[in-house]
Amino acid sequence: MFTVLISLIVLFSALLIILILVQNPKGGGISGEFSSGGATQMFGVQKTGDLVEQLTWGFSISILVLVLLTNFTLSSVNSDATQSVNVEKAAGKTLPASPAPSPVAPAK
Template identity: 85%
Template structure:
C-alpha cells in the first residue's frame, strides 16, 4: 500500500511538472501556439488552456491528498518494516564510557 501511494505521488508530481512547463506565465502557454484572436474562440483553443489549468489544479490536489493519506497510514502504526535509518543506527550503537577523572594534584 505504501509503495503504491509513493509511486502515485511520484507519477503525479512528474505530470504536474510537465503541465507547469507547458504553461506560459503570461497566459499563452499551449494556446499561445495557435495565436490568432479570432481563431482562439472559433477552434476552441481557449478550452485547451482551461484544460491545462484544470489538470494542474487536479494533480496538485491529488498530490496533497495522497501525501496526507500516506502520512495517516504511517502514523496509524502500519509501518511493517519501514523505519528510520537513524533509529536503526542508534539501536546498534553503544555509548563510549567516560574516562576516569584525573587525580587531583596539590
C-alpha cells in the same frame, strides 16, 4: 497499497510537469495556439487557460494528498514491524564508563 500510492504520485508528477511546460507565463502556451482562427469561437482562449490552470491545481493537490496518505501508510506499516535500524543500534549501545577524575597536583 504503498506501491499503488507511489505509482500514482509518480504518474501525477509527470503529468504536472507536462502541464507546467505547456503553460507560458506570458499568456502563450496552449492558450496561444487557440487564439487565432475559428478555434477561438469553439474553445475560447480564457476557457482553455482556465482548464490548464484547474488541471495544474488538481494535480498539485492530488500529489499533496497522496504524499500524506503514503506517510500514514508508512507509519502504520512501521508500527507493526520492528523499529528502524538506527533506533535498534542506538538501543544496543551503552555509553562507556566515565573515567575517574585525576587529582590535580598543586602548583609549586
